[in-house]
Amino acid sequence: MSIGRAQWSDLPRELLELIADRLQTKTDVTRFRSVCESWRFSVLPFQNRIVLPTKVPHLGPPHFHVPYLGLPHLHVPYLGPPHLRDTSLLLTETTVYFLSPPAASISSSSSRLWGWLLKLKEGQQQLGQLHLVHPLSPLQIHPLPDSFPKVINALQFRVFELAKSYTLQFSNLDHCNYKVGLSQNPDCPSLMIVASGVLWHLELGHDRWIAIEDTISQLSYEDVIPYQGKFCAVDEFGRTVLFDSNLTITEIASVNSTLCYGDYKNLVESNGELLLVDTYCTRKENTHNGGRKTFKVQKFRVFKLKLDQKRWVELQSLDDQILFLGEDCSFSVSAHNFGGCKGNCIIYTDRDSCFNVFNLDDGSVSPVTLHLEYANMFNPPPILAKA
Structure with a gap:
């Protein structure tokens, strides 16, 4: 039968x-x-739990009293210059996509799958309108490059969402001041930021930010991200904590002496594991910028959380993974999905330069323009450019 x-x-x-x-x-x-x-x-069309962009209150007056720190005048800057204090502040969402052609359309001469990274933000004026965004910052790219297609039919490609970033910005400015950790808990959607080393929390719909009371880390927090339905934050000494919806603090990694010498730290979720990237910089005076000091990345050290031991363990290799460190979000991809690319590296941008590649194998730093295979990760492939 x-x-x-x-x-x-x-x-x-x-x-x-x-x-x-x-x-x-x-x-x-x-x-x-x-x-x-x-x-x-x-099935119904996808519905975001939170409709973005949405307005949120300013962080506070120029001098905001935080009693638990015992400091009468902790300086917490406004999100922008004084003449813009009454301007609407928006919480915006940006999505990083991975696009690749169907397997059947890949040339038989190519032994690897290849892909392309695309970062988009939905427009504020017209529903469904998308804007191209810089891969490692929240800045919108305008005008579009000549090689960029006018129309992208997502049904012709395999499309995956790699990461989402959230930023606070003024409605009439194209820059952000703070990277935001957003919890889309349906019972209590909220966001958390780091300002002046202090963690600040806001429940969406409320009109007041709350300073997190943590007498151990005090003014030394450096990054916060959503992680496993909670907020995860790290201070300059490597101490790492989780916050639940009630803002109860749980320490998941204690102070680590090997993490006390970097200039700043980023948390990255990679393949379900929590990584910490410690960045070491050199400082020099920029004679072309009014004598202001500039920072150049010297090296990175990468650590993985050993939750059962409550400590960070340094990694000697990322294997197949490529880490992207951005101003508004950090994420990882598999090198296997990008033809010719090798893993075990970090792609980042200095504030006064373009993309750079840090190789964990030998500690070398080089511009991405010297590596066509990495540069192509940000450029539309020929098949798409013809669309």
Whole structure:
């Protein structure tokens, strides 16, 4: 007795609903609904728990009293110059996508899959309008490069959401002042930032920021990200803590003497593991910029959290992974998905230069322009440029 092949459109609604419940991103839901009519009507369009961009209150007056620190006048700057203090402050969302052609369209002469990174932000004026954003900063790219396609049909490519970033900015300025950690807990959506070394928390819909009371780290916090449904923050000495929805503090890594010498730290989630990147910089006076000191990256050290031991352990290799350190977010990708690229490196940007590649194998730093394979990660492939 032969069993005929079932049509995709004939799958029972209960099974489609089970599949749809596991779709976590707008991209996944859109592609699911595009398969056929029955699939489209089996699940509603993706709905963000939080509608962005949205207005949030300013951080506070120029001098904000934080009693638990015992400091009468802790300086917490406004998010911008004085003449803009009454301007609307927006919480905005940006998404980093990975695009690659279907396997069938890849040339047989190529032994590797290849892909392209795309960072987009939805426009404030027109729903559905997208803007191209700098891969490692929140700045919008305008005008678009001549090689950039006018239209991208996402159904012609495999599309994955790699990361999301959230920033606070003035509605009439194209720059941000603070990287934001956002929790989309449906019961209590909130955000957390680091300002003047202090962690500040805001429940969306409320009108007042709250300084987190932590007498151990006090003024030394350097980064905060959402992690496993909570906020994760690290201070300049490597002490790392988690905050739940009640802002209860749980220490997951104690102070580490080997982490006391870097200039600043970034937290990165990579393949479900928590990494810490410690950045070492050199300082020099810039004669072309009014004598202001500039910072150049000298080296990076990467650590992985050993949660059962409550400590950071230094990694000698990232293996296949490539880390991207941005002003508004950090993320990782597998080198296997980018033809010719090697893993075990960090791609970043200095404030006064373009992209650079730091190689963990030998500690070398070089501009990404010297490595065509890495530069192509940010350029539309020929098949897409013709769209």
